[in-house]
Amino acid sequence: xSYIYFPGCSLQSTGKPYEESMQAVFAALNIPIKELDDWNCxxxxxxxxxxxxxxxxxxxxxxxxxxxxxxAGNSADMVVPCAACYLGxxxxxxxxxxxxxxxxxxKGALGVAGLNYSGRARIRHPLDxxxxxxxxxxxxxxxxxxxKGMKVACYYGCQLVRPYADFDDQHEPTTxxxxxxxxxxxxxxxxxxxxxxxxxxxGTVPDVGQRLSYILLREAxxxxxxxxxxxxxxxxxxxxxxxxEMSRKYEAPVNVPVAYFTQxxxxxxxxxxxxxxxxxxxxxxxxxxxxxxxxxxx
Amino acid sequence: xxxxxxxxNGTPKVGVYVCHCGINIAHTxxxxxxxxxxxxxxxxxxxxxxxxMCSDPGQELIQQDFRDGKVDRVVxxxxxxxxxxxxxxxxxxxxxxxxxxxxxxxxxxxVSWVTLDKVAATDKAKALIAAAxxxxxxxxxxxxxxxxxxxxxxxxxxxxxxxxxxxxxANAGKKVYxxxxxxxIGGHMAKFDKTFPTLDCSACILTPKMSAVxxxxxxxxxxxxxxxxxxxxxxxxxxxxxRKPRYVDEELCVGCYECIEACVYKKPxxxxxxxxxxxxxxxxxxxxxxxxxxxxxxxxxxxxxxKTGKCKHPCVEACLRNAINFDQKEVxxxxxxGAIILATGFKTFDASRVSRYGYGKYPNIYSSLExxxxxxxxxxxxxxxxxxxxxxxxxxxxxxxxxxxxxxTNQWCSRVCCMYSLKLAHLIKERTEAEIYxxxxxxxxxxxxxxxxxxxxxxxxxxxxxGRVAEISDxxxxxxxxxxxxxxxxxxxxxxxxxxxxxxxVLSVGLEPQADADDVRRLFNISCxxxxxxxxxxxxxxxxxxxxxxxxxxxxxxxxxxxxDCVAQAGAATAEALALIDAGKVELEPNTAYVLEEVxxxxxxxxxxxxxxxxxxxxxKKVAVVNGALCxxxxxxxxxxxxxxxxxxxxxxxxxxxxxxxxxxxx
Numbered sequence: 022x023s024y025i026y027f028p029g030c031s032l033q034s035t036g037k038p039y040e041e042s043m044q045a046v047f048a049a050l051n052i053p054i055k056e057l058d059d060w061n062c063x064x065x066x067x068x069x070x071x072x073x074x075x076x077x078x079x080x081x082x083x084x085x086x087x088x089x090x091x092x093a094g095n096s097a098d099m100v101v102p103c104a105a106c107y108l109g110x111x112x113x114x115x116x117x118x119x120x121x122x123x124x125x126x127x128k129g130a131l132g133v134a135g136l137n138y139s140g141r142a143r144i145r146h147p148l149d150x151x152x153x154x155x156x157x158x159x160x161x162x163x164x165x166x167x168x169k170g171m172k173v174a175c176y177y178g179c180q181l182v183r184p185y186a187d188f189d190d191q192h193e194p195t196t197x198x199x200x201x202x203x204x205x206x207x208x209x210x211x212x213x214x215x216x217x218x219x220x221x222x223x224g225t226v227p228d229v230g231q232r233l234s235y236i237l238l239r240e241a242x243x244x245x246x247x248x249x250x251x252x253x254x255x256x257x258x259x260x261x262x263x264x265x266e267m268s269r270k271y272e273a274p275v276n277v278p279v280a281y282f283t284q285x286x287x288x289x290x291x292x293x294x295x296x297x298x299x300x301x302x303x304x305x306x307x308x309x310x311x312x313x314x315x316x317x318x319x
Numbered sequence: 320x321x322x323x324x325x326x327x328n329g330t331p332k333v334g335v336y337v338c339h340c341g342i343n344i345a346h347t348x349x350x351x352x353x354x355x356x357x358x359x360x361x362x363x364x365x366x367x368x369x370x371x372m373c374s375d376p377g378q379e380l381i382q383q384d385f386r387d388g389k390v391d392r393v394v395x396x397x398x399x400x401x402x403x404x405x406x407x408x409x410x411x412x413x414x415x416x417x418x419x420x421x422x423x424x425x426x427x428x429x430v431s432w433v434t435l436d437k438v439a440a441t442d443k444a445k446a447l448i449a450a451a452x453x454x455x456x457x458x459x460x461x462x463x464x465x466x467x468x469x470x471x472x473x474x475x476x477x478x479x480x481x482x483x484x485x486x487x488x489a490n491a492g493k494k495v496y497x498x499x500x501x502x503x504i505g506g507h508m509a510k511f512d513k514t515f516p517t518l519d520c521s522a523c524i525l526t527p528k529m530s531a532v533x534x535x536x537x538x539x540x541x542x543x544x545x546x547x548x549x550x551x552x553x554x555x556x557x558x559x560x561x562r563k564p565r566y567v568d569e570e571l572c573v574g575c576y577e578c579i580e581a582c583v584y585k586k587p588x589x590x591x592x593x594x595x596x597x598x599x600x601x602x603x604x605x606x607x608x609x610x611x612x613x614x615x616x617x618x619x620x621x622x623x624x625x626k627t628g629k630c631k632h633p634c635v636e637a638c639l640r641n642a643i644n645f646d647q648k649e650v651x652x653x654x655x656x657g658a659i660i661l662a663t664g665f666k667t668f669d670a671s672r673v674s675r676y677g678y679g680k681y682p683n684i685y686s687s688l689e690x691x692x693x694x695x696x697x698x699x700x701x702x703x704x705x706x707x708x709x710x711x712x713x714x715x716x717x718x719x720x721x722x723x724x725x726x727x728t729n730q731w732c733s734r735v736c737c738m739y740s741l742k743l744a745h746l747i748k749e750r751t752e753a754e755i756y757x758x759x760x761x762x763x764x765x766x767x768x769x770x771x772x773x774x775x776x777x778x779x780x781x782x783x784x785x786g787r788v789a790e791i792s793d794x795x796x797x798x799x800x801x802x803x804x805x806x807x808x809x810x811x812x813x814x815x816x817x818x819x820x821x822x823x824x825v826l827s828v829g830l831e832p833q834a835d836a837d838d839v840r841r842l843f844n845i846s847c848x849x850x851x852x853x854x855x856x857x858x859x860x861x862x863x864x865x866x867x868x869x870x871x872x873x874x875x876x877x878x879x880x881x882x883x884d885c886v887a888q889a890g891a892a893t894a895e896a897l898a899l900i901d902a903g904k905v906e907l908e909p910n911t912a913y914v915l916e917e918v919x920x921x922x923x924x925x926x927x928x929x930x931x932x933x934x935x936x937x938x939x940k941k942v943a944v945v946n947g948a949l950c951x952x953x954x955x956x957x958x959x960x961x962x963x964x965x966x967x968x969x970x971x972x973x974x975x976x977x978x979x980x981x982x983x984x985x986x
Contacts, residue, residue: 190674192674192675193674193675212677212790212792212793212794213792213794236796240794243794
């Protein structure tokens with residue numbers, strides 16, 4: 022099965038290392054993936070709070086394009102790594118299926134542009150695809166440099182499992198844990214898997230937002246983790262970019278590397294670090310001592 | 320429409336009576352118009368409407384018309400036949416008519432209660448009345464038959480409900496079979512230390528009843544046994560009971576514990592079911608010191624002798640009465656009973672299903688049933704409430720509504736948790752002097768002395784926080800929270816999110832139907848509601864009866880109940896069973912199948928299909944024969960008969976076709 026990749030705005034800007042590492046990992050696992058032609062904004066955040074209809078229309082256009090690109094009769098599974106895009110598109114998918122009035126309006130709007138959305142397009146997160154389609158056998162076989170001794174805190178954030186828990190448990194998700202264990206890493210017991218990172222509050226009300234990020238970082242550090250694995254560009258940004266500011270503000274050092282789970286997969290697969298965007302991280306990730314202990318990022 | 324057979328029936332004179340049911344029907348159905356319509360239907364001689372047809376004056380209308388010779392058969396258009404068919408049949412019979420020259424048109428449950436559209440409602444009411452009239456024209460007088468009732472009673476489940484039912488029936492002089500699947504009777508109540516709101520000792524009030532069961536001459540107690548099959552019908556059930564081998568002779572064992580002490584497993588190492596896994600037992604064990612019967616049992620899953628045959632079995636030598644018998648086999652007992660009372664109880668909600676509460680993940684988080692055992696003086700800790708490190712907790716959180724009132728798990732209120740949470744709060748405080756925090760959604764304390772008990776707990780300085788707990792975790796935000804379990808909840812009275820650090824958490828788990836409730840319901844041919852609780856015949860007016868005559872419900876198998884309610888319901892179920900038995904006979908509905916011998920080809924298709932084994936084959940005449948006493952009128956044979964020789968009283972082909980035509984012609 023071939024997947025249709027929907028990058029959204031983050032993966033080609035602040036989340037670039039996510040895109041790079043995901044594509045490298047998918048290539049290493051021989052998972053066919055092709056970027057969606059002519060994609061547009063997923064419809065998340067700003068649109069949703071100002072005009073729901075426009076937001077759904079934007080989402081639906083992407084899904085309609087995916088159905089067209091897949092071709093009639095083929096499955097149209099969209100791989101959506103950004104958690105906000107994933108939720109935005111998935112929400113539209115659910116709403117349009119459950120709300121015939123809305124569906125009719127959207128159909129009309131798409132029709133003007135010569136597009137049609139049948140509901141066939143499925144919104145998939147890379148965690149879902151890796152665990153449920155590819156399976157851990159294939160992942161384990163591809164591991165060349167196991168992350169032995171590396172303590173990982175798996176951080177899912179809120180949007181992957183709430184309100185739709187389509188591929189993992191709402192409160193106690195495990196897909197990322199399963200992958201990290203397959204890579205040979207040690208998954209630390211971490212009860213904050215889905216606790217808020219601060220979201221956009223980090224930009225709007227920094228005191229509140231940063232405190233939420235700080236709680237996550239401090240607890241990760243306290244549990245002795247070497248790296249926090251994330252699956253969301255905003256989580257990664259919030260947790261990583263303000264660490265020095267937070268350390269000053271709360272008078273406690275919270276320097277913990279925060280990497281995309283796909284970057285850690287790439288490291289375990291022994292892929293070229295340049296292809297994994299590791300150098301783009303502010304806080305360097307250290308490869309486990311067992312495989313050399315070298316500084317990976319400058 | 321074909322002409323009915325006038326020879327035997329004469330010219331039918333149909334009376335149609337349309338009920339307003341107050342405004343229940345009249346508000347939606349245009350009664351005056353249905354009356355006008357009915358008057359024009361064939362064979363209708365009288366049409367009347369009345370505010371309440373089921374009232375005495377309403378019934379009198381029918382009776383007077385019959386006595387005056389104006390009508391010889393009756394249609395009442397009112398509610399469901401489940402509600403009042405018996406009422407009107409009786410009224411007709413009392414006036415001198417035949418009860419079965421009657422048909423009901425349901426224009427309430429099927430019409431006025433399911434639509435607001437007056438035109439559509441009136442149309443449908445007319446169609447149903449036309450159908451009823453068309454069919455009643457073909458009705459023939461029928462007679463009920465009666466069969467004697469077996470006076471013995473089967474009670475399934477030996478918790479407090481089953482025990483109370485068994486003693487009540489036995490004291491009334493009935494022979495009772497009490498079947499319990501565990502090795503002892505006592506149920507959940509035997510596990511508790513105290514009962515709310517009086518705080519009287521659970522064992523002190525239960526164990527006398529348990530030993531009374533054991534010694535009662537009218538009660539046959541079969542523990543470690545399950546009902547394997549049920550056949551027959553009200554008054555005459557044939558039941559098979561599977562008695563599992565306990566490998567210890569019940570007649571010989573005196574419960575001296577010598578065998579248990581002698582077991583090759585010097586250290587108990589298998590989770591003790593009675594202590595809900597908080598302690599260990601040996602493969603041979605007695606569940607608890609007041610177990611009834613006080614007889615050891617060997618668990619075949621863990622006994623080395625049974626599993627490998629290679630044990631030195633010192634238990635055998637230790638028993639001076641030679642009670643241990645590894646050759647014991649399963650026994651099937653076959654009994655005949657007239658009534659069955661189901662008292663199969665409930666199971667508690669598995670708290671690990673709410674992952675954010677950390678049950679099974681963090682130490683010192685317990686289900687309420689575990690704490691019941693911990694507070695029990697005869698329990699695994701001798702009644703002490705202790706943390707895993709052996710210390711007394713200084714702060715304990717009690718989380719209400721775990722698996723209750725929650726759309727993610729169970730929607731219902733489990734009714735007992737608020738009160739048992741209060742009880743546990745009192746007991747834990749009494750034993751540890753810990754600070755106790757109750758997290759509740761609403762305090763539900765309706766019961767005699769219950770609200771007063773809540774008041775008492777408030778005075779005992781137990782803390783109450785109104786809000787559903789969001790999460791229980793081990794991560795700290797402050798130095799006071801380090802090393803503690805932190806309960807996070809929105810305090811909805813104050814409007815803030817609270818984080819309360821505690822040493823121990825009690826999850827007040829809700830009540831659920833037994834895991835095999837669906838199998839049990841099939842076995843006894845009764846129904847379950849959508850939640851899985853056994854369904855009563857009527858929620859208000861027949862709360863202990865089921866839709867299967869002769870099968871009654873007692874206790875929490877019908878829905879969550881506390882001990883007083885279980886006992887009350889068990890008494891009610893027994894009274895219903897006694898009423899059935901003491902009547903001496905049951906009347907059988909005449910809606911049975913019969914064979915038109917001249918048409919029957921003797922193919923015997925029907926015989927294998929009959930679920931009640933009511934059909935046999937007459938080899939001389941080469942035709943099927945229906946035993947009217949066994950036939951329940953299900954119609955399976957009638958539908959399957961390839962030659963149309965099987966017919967059913969009140970459901971003849973002609974009657975059904977006329978009924979259909981009545982609707983179709985109207986539409």
